[in-house]
Amino acid sequence: QKEVEQNSGPLSVPEGAIASLNCTYSDRVSQSFFWYRQYSGKSPELIMSIYSNGDKEDGRFTAQLNKASQYVSLLIRDSQPSDSATYLCAVGNQAGTALIFGKGTTLSVSS
Amino acid sequence: GAVVSQHPSRVICKSGTSVKIECRSLDFQATTMFWYRQFPKQSLMLMATSNEGSKATYEQGVEKDKFLINHASLTLSTLTVTSAHPEDSSFYICSARDAVAGGVDTQYFGPGTRLTVL
Numbered sequence: 001q002k003e004v005e006q007n008s009g010p011l012s013v014p015e016g017a018i019a020s021l022n023c024t025y026s027d028r029v030s031q032s033f034f035w036y037r038q039y040s041g042k043s044p045e046l047i048m049s050i051y052s053n054g055d056k057e058d059g060r061f062t063a064q065l066n067k068a069s070q071y072v073s074l075l076i077r078d079s080q081p082s083d084s085a086t087y088l089c090a091v092g093n094q095a096g097t098a099l100i101f102g103k104g105t106t107l108s109v110s111s
Numbered sequence: 112g113a114v115v116s117q118h119p120s121r122v123i124c125k126s127g128t129s130v131k132i133e134c135r136s137l138d139f140q141a142t143t144m145f146w147y148r149q150f151p152k153q154s155l156m157l158m159a160t161s162n163e164g165s166k167a168t169y170e171q172g173v174e175k176d177k178f179l180i181n182h183a184s185l186t187l188s189t190l191t192v193t194s195a196h197p198e199d200s201s202f203y204i205c206s207a208r209d210a211v212a213g214g215v216d217t218q219y220f221g222p223g224t225r226l227t228v229l
Contacts, residue, residue: 043204043223044155088154098145099218103154 002027004091006102015111019076023089023102026070032092033065034099035074037085044088048074079109113139115207117221124195125229132190132224134205140185141207145218146178149202161188195228202226 003026013019021035032051036044048063050056050072056063062075072091076083086104093100114137124130134144142163147155159169159180167180179191188207192199203224209217 041202041223041225043220045220097143098157098160100157101155 002030002091002093002100004089004100004102006087006089006105008103009106010108011105012108012110013079015079015081015109017079017109019079019083019107019109021074021076021087021089021105021107023072023074024070025072025089025091025100027091027094027100028067028070029094030070030091032096033063033072034090034092035061035063035072036088036090036101037083038088038104039085047087076107079107081109081111083107084109113137113207113209113217113219115141115205115219115221117203117205117224119224120222121225121227123227123229126196127194129191129193130195130226132192132203132205132226134188134190134207134221136186136207136219139207139209139219140211141188141209142185143208144182144188145206145208146180146188146190147204147206149204149223155204158190192226195226197228200226200228 005024035048038044050063050065060077064073088104089102090099116135118133144161146158158173159167161167161182163182169175182188205221206218
């Protein structure tokens with residue numbers, strides 16, 4: 001059973017701080033990795049995708065991937081109260097046809 | 112950007128009735144659509160993969176006779192929950208994959224359908 005693990009949180013950070021969200025996955029051959037944000041009662045929205053080892057930056061968001069450690073993270077700089085949500089880590093399956101989701105980490109940014 | 116709609120957004124039904132949920136890709140063609148279920152405080156669980164013109168592929172533990180999936184066109188997939196019971200109450204979300212771009216990262220999620228079975 002392929003698994004994606006996340007700390008459920010909640011992770012609480014003050015406004016303006018850096019929020020660090022972590023994810024590990026069990027399938028060593030996974031090639032595609034995604035971070036989704038989900039507000040309560042809403043469906044997920046894609047924030048970042050990453051395929052290669054290293055960092056990928058998009059605005060205030062940076063995704064980091066380490067395939068050797070089977071670890072992917074998301075950094076949110078200058079956190080805002082509007083960033084308060086559940087962040088889902090997703091890993092593409094071996095065939096590249098479906099996503100396996102973690103349980104999500106709840107982030108709370110206080111003003 | 113690509114838009115996926117779902118209808119209805121919310122439905123309340125009596126135990127034993129059947130409920131149909133529609134998922135539409137509005138501005139792109141989707142050869143593959145995915146149906147997920149999410150219980151409170153839980154992650155998205157893939158129920159089935161729906162391919163246009165062929166039978167859906169169900170994940171282990173999902174009853175295909177209870178959750179009927181039809182993907183009759185490149186823009187529409189339906190999920191019918193037959194003889195719904197309270198334990199089927201959940202948030203059902205579909206996603207659609209762009210037929211042109213393909214690949215996992217071109218999945219676009221619908222807004223979800225909240226099903227409550229009394």
